[in-house]
Amino acid sequence: MSKSNKKKSRLVSLRFKTVAVIIFAALVLTTIAVTISYRVYSSTMDNHYKTLSSNLAKTAASQLDAGALLRYYEAVKQIGEYDDAKYWSDVSYKDEYDRKANAIKDDLYYEMLDVLFDIKESNGVKYLYVQILEGNMITYIMDADDTEEQCQLGTKHAVSGPAKEVEHPEDGIPAFITNDTYGWLCTSVEPVRDDNGKSIALVGVDISMDEIMQDRADYLRSIIIFMGIAVIILIAVILIAIVIALIKPINMLSDAARSFVQDRSDEQKEDSAISRLNIRTGDEVETLCDSVKQMERDINRYIVNLTAITAEKERIGAELNVAAQIQADMLPRIFPAFPDRTEFDLYASMTPAKEVGGDFYDFFMIDDSHIGLVMADVSGKGVPAALFMVIAKTLIKNRSMMGGGPAEILKYVNDQLCEGNEAELFVTVWLAVIDITTGKGIAANAGHEHPALRRADGSFELIKYRHSPAVATMEGMRFKEHEFELHPGDSLFVYTDGVTEATNAETILFGEERLTDALNIDPGAKPAALISNVRGAIEKFVGEAPQFDDITMLGFSYAGPEGKKEAPELTLDATDENLDSALAFINERLEALECPAKTQMQINVAVEELFVNVAHYAYAPEVGQITIRFETADDPRRVLITFIDQGKQYDPLAKPDPDITLSAEERPIGGLGIFMVKKSMDDMRYEYKDGKNNLTITKNI
Amino acid sequence: MTITKNQNGDKLTIVLEGRLDTTTSPQLEAELRTSVNGISGLTFDFEKLDYISSAGLRVLLAAQKVMNKQGEMKITNVKPEIMEIFDVTGFVDILSIE
Structure with a gap:
C-alpha cells in the first residue's frame, strides 16, 4: 500500500514540477514580451503624436503674420492688465475689456484665427493658441477656442511646465506629453518668425491623447489575456508530450523491471515483461529501455551459468561430505570397544576440521592378549590426504594383524606407501603393541607427537624420546622401537598436532603445557572423561577462532591382568x-x-x-x-x-x-x-x- | 510387618513383628488412629521387632503425645539394637520402656 502511494506521489510530483517550470518560464517570457511590445507600441504612438503636433504647430506658425502679431501685442499692452477672474465675474469689466480688445482685432486677426480654427477642426486638435513670450511672462494673442475656456487676448501667465526647462523657449519647445487637469495631452510649441528669422510669437498645439491612452490599456489587457491562454495551451501540450514521451514509458519500464523475478519463476511464460516492452520514443528513454533489455539478457545468461556452477559445487560438496563420512566411519567409534575386556579401558575421538583431513586413530586386538594402538596424521589436507589416510590405516592394521613388532610393521607400511607416492605425502605414526596380560608394550614413534603417560596415583607427563622419521618419506627406512611397561592404574594418552596446535584468536598455540594441565584436571578419570576434559580445555582456549586441523585423541588406561572391579x-x-x-x-x-x-x-x-x-x-x-x-x-x-x-x-x-x-x-x-x-x-x-x-x-x- | 492387637477393656497391647520403617509405619499409624480411642493403657510389645527407622519413631512419638492426654503408654521387650536407637535419639527419656 505504502509502495503504490509512494509511486503515485512520485508521478504527481514529476507532473507538478513540469507545470511549475512551464508557468515560471511563461511568466518570465510573458512579462518580457508584454513589457517590450507595450514599450514599442507606446513610444511609436507617442512619436506619432509628437510629430503630428509639431507639424501642426509648424503649419499654423507658417500661416501667421509675425508683424501683425507683434502689433496686437503692443496694442494689448496699452489696454492694461487683464484680470481673468474679474473678466468672468464682472460683466461691466468684461464688456469694457471686450470692447477694447475687439478694437485691436482687425480683419487680419480674424482671418488668421479662422485659419487656426480650420487647422484645429480638421486635425482633431484640442487646443491651438498663439502666445508671445517676454521675460518670463506669456501673453495670449489668439486662442482657437469658442468655448468659455477660451483665453482672451491679453491673458497673461508666468512661464511654467516644460517651457521653463528649455534654454531658448522662444525657439519653440519639442513635443511633450502631460497628464493633468486637461487630461492626456501632447503639446508642441513652434515659433512664428519675422522676415529676419527672429522669433516673434509661439504657436501651441495640444492634441488630446485620452483615447490613445485608453487604447494602450486595452492593448495591455488583451495581450496579457492572449499570453495567459497561450501559456495554458502550452502547459497542456507539454504535459501530454511529457506523459507520452517520458512518464508512460518509464512506468512501463519500472513495471516490467519489478516483475523480473516473478517472470523468471513463472516457467510457463515464454518471454518476460521486459523483453515484451516496445518503447519507441526515439530518445534516451528508448536507449534506456534497450539497455534494460540487454541487462536482462545478460542477467539471464549469468543466472544460467551460476545455476550450473552452483549445481556443480553442490555435487562436489555432497561428494566431499560422503568422503568425509566414509573416512569418519573407518575409525572405530563404538565404545566400549571391547566390553568383555576388564584389563583395560580405552576411548578415542576425532573432531574433524571443515575440510577432510588425514588424522586417524585405530585400535584392534591382534590376538587374545595383544592390543594394537595407532595414532597417525597424514601430511596435507583434503581428498589426497584422506585417500592416503585410508591406505595407511588399512596397511597398518593388516600388517599388525600378521604379528611382529611396531618397527617391523612400520617398515613394511613405509615400503608399501613409498611405492608410487607421487604426491610426496607422508604420515606420522605412533604405534604400540601392548601385552594386556603383563602390561608390557613396544612402541614406535615415526615423527609423531610425544605421548603422555600417567603412572597410577601420579600425574600425566609427556614422554620425550628420539623419534624415527615419518612413514613414507624414504623407501627402505628402518624404525626404532622401544619397550615400556604399564602397571595397573597407569594411563596413556596420544593425540595429533590438532590438539597442541589449536590456535586461539590471538594466534597462540594450545601447546603441550596446557595439554598436560588439562589431562591433570582429573588424572585418574576414565579415558572418555580425560578426552572430554582436554576437548573442554581446547574449546575454552580457542573461543571463537576457527578450527584449522582435525583434533584427534586416544586414551588408554590399564587395569592389570585381573581387571579393575567397578564399584557396583x-x-x-x-x-x-x-x-x-x-x-x-x-x-x-x-x-x-x-x-x-x-x-x-x-x-x-x-x-x-x-x-x-x-x-x-x-x-x-x-x-x-x-x-x-x-x-x-x-x-x-x-x-x-x-x-x-x-x-x-x-x-x-x-x-x-x-x-x-x-x-x-x-x-x-x-x-x-x-x-x-x-x-x-x-x-x-x-x-x-x-x-x-x-x-x-x-x-x- | 505384622501387627497383633490384644484388647482387655480399656487396656490395649499391640505386638509388632518385623520392621517398622518408612514402608510399614503408615500401617501402624492407621491402626492406632482407629483403635486408640478410649484406651487408657497402651502397651507395645517389641519382642519381635527387629528394626526401626525415623518413620517408626515418628509414629511412636505421635502415639505418646495422644496417650499423655488419656492415660499411659509403655514399650516392652525392646531389643538392644533398637534400644540403642532410642538412646541415640533421646527417646529413652520420652517413652516408658520396661
Whole structure:
C-alpha cells in the first residue's frame, strides 16, 4: 500500500514540477514580451503624436503674420492688465475689456484665427493658441477656442511646465506629453518668425491623447489575456508530450523491471515483461529501455551459468561430505570397544576440521592378549590426504594383524606407501603393541607427537624420546622401537598436532603445557572423561577462532591382568516403593562381607533415612532418579555407600541437630533421620558436583 | 510387618513383628488412629521387632503425645539394637520402656 502511494506521489510530483517550470518560464517570457511590445507600441504612438503636433504647430506658425502679431501685442499692452477672474465675474469689466480688445482685432486677426480654427477642426486638435513670450511672462494673442475656456487676448501667465526647462523657449519647445487637469495631452510649441528669422510669437498645439491612452490599456489587457491562454495551451501540450514521451514509458519500464523475478519463476511464460516492452520514443528513454533489455539478457545468461556452477559445487560438496563420512566411519567409534575386556579401558575421538583431513586413530586386538594402538596424521589436507589416510590405516592394521613388532610393521607400511607416492605425502605414526596380560608394550614413534603417560596415583607427563622419521618419506627406512611397561592404574594418552596446535584468536598455540594441565584436571578419570576434559580445555582456549586441523585423541588406561572391579551401582526412581530394592542391593553385599547383624541394621537405617530423604524432598513434587554406589575399602575394613541425585542442592550435614532433651510434647515430629545417620555412621561427607548431590557414608565393619 | 492387637477393656497391647520403617509405619499409624480411642493403657510389645527407622519413631512419638492426654503408654521387650536407637535419639527419656 505504502509502495503504490509512494509511486503515485512520485508521478504527481514529476507532473507538478513540469507545470511549475512551464508557468515560471511563461511568466518570465510573458512579462518580457508584454513589457517590450507595450514599450514599442507606446513610444511609436507617442512619436506619432509628437510629430503630428509639431507639424501642426509648424503649419499654423507658417500661416501667421509675425508683424501683425507683434502689433496686437503692443496694442494689448496699452489696454492694461487683464484680470481673468474679474473678466468672468464682472460683466461691466468684461464688456469694457471686450470692447477694447475687439478694437485691436482687425480683419487680419480674424482671418488668421479662422485659419487656426480650420487647422484645429480638421486635425482633431484640442487646443491651438498663439502666445508671445517676454521675460518670463506669456501673453495670449489668439486662442482657437469658442468655448468659455477660451483665453482672451491679453491673458497673461508666468512661464511654467516644460517651457521653463528649455534654454531658448522662444525657439519653440519639442513635443511633450502631460497628464493633468486637461487630461492626456501632447503639446508642441513652434515659433512664428519675422522676415529676419527672429522669433516673434509661439504657436501651441495640444492634441488630446485620452483615447490613445485608453487604447494602450486595452492593448495591455488583451495581450496579457492572449499570453495567459497561450501559456495554458502550452502547459497542456507539454504535459501530454511529457506523459507520452517520458512518464508512460518509464512506468512501463519500472513495471516490467519489478516483475523480473516473478517472470523468471513463472516457467510457463515464454518471454518476460521486459523483453515484451516496445518503447519507441526515439530518445534516451528508448536507449534506456534497450539497455534494460540487454541487462536482462545478460542477467539471464549469468543466472544460467551460476545455476550450473552452483549445481556443480553442490555435487562436489555432497561428494566431499560422503568422503568425509566414509573416512569418519573407518575409525572405530563404538565404545566400549571391547566390553568383555576388564584389563583395560580405552576411548578415542576425532573432531574433524571443515575440510577432510588425514588424522586417524585405530585400535584392534591382534590376538587374545595383544592390543594394537595407532595414532597417525597424514601430511596435507583434503581428498589426497584422506585417500592416503585410508591406505595407511588399512596397511597398518593388516600388517599388525600378521604379528611382529611396531618397527617391523612400520617398515613394511613405509615400503608399501613409498611405492608410487607421487604426491610426496607422508604420515606420522605412533604405534604400540601392548601385552594386556603383563602390561608390557613396544612402541614406535615415526615423527609423531610425544605421548603422555600417567603412572597410577601420579600425574600425566609427556614422554620425550628420539623419534624415527615419518612413514613414507624414504623407501627402505628402518624404525626404532622401544619397550615400556604399564602397571595397573597407569594411563596413556596420544593425540595429533590438532590438539597442541589449536590456535586461539590471538594466534597462540594450545601447546603441550596446557595439554598436560588439562589431562591433570582429573588424572585418574576414565579415558572418555580425560578426552572430554582436554576437548573442554581446547574449546575454552580457542573461543571463537576457527578450527584449522582435525583434533584427534586416544586414551588408554590399564587395569592389570585381573581387571579393575567397578564399584557396583544401583540406579532407580527415588520412591518409597523402591526402598526395599535399595535395601536388598545393600544387604546382599553386606551379607557377602559377613557384616555383623547390628552394623547391618545401622547401615539399613542409614540407607533408608537417606533414600527416603531424596524420595521425599530432592525432586518434589516430581520423581527423579537416585544412584546408590557400594564400595569397600580396607584398613580399617569399611563400607562406603554414596547416594547421588540430581535434585535440589541440599547438604543434610548443614542442618542443626535436633534437641533430644525435649519432652514428648515439645519434640517436633520428624527431623530425626539424618541425626540418626550421623550418630550411627563413622563418617559422612557431602559434595555438590556437576549438578549432583553426592552424599557418602562410611561404616567400619 | 505384622501387627497383633490384644484388647482387655480399656487396656490395649499391640505386638509388632518385623520392621517398622518408612514402608510399614503408615500401617501402624492407621491402626492406632482407629483403635486408640478410649484406651487408657497402651502397651507395645517389641519382642519381635527387629528394626526401626525415623518413620517408626515418628509414629511412636505421635502415639505418646495422644496417650499423655488419656492415660499411659509403655514399650516392652525392646531389643538392644533398637534400644540403642532410642538412646541415640533421646527417646529413652520420652517413652516408658520396661
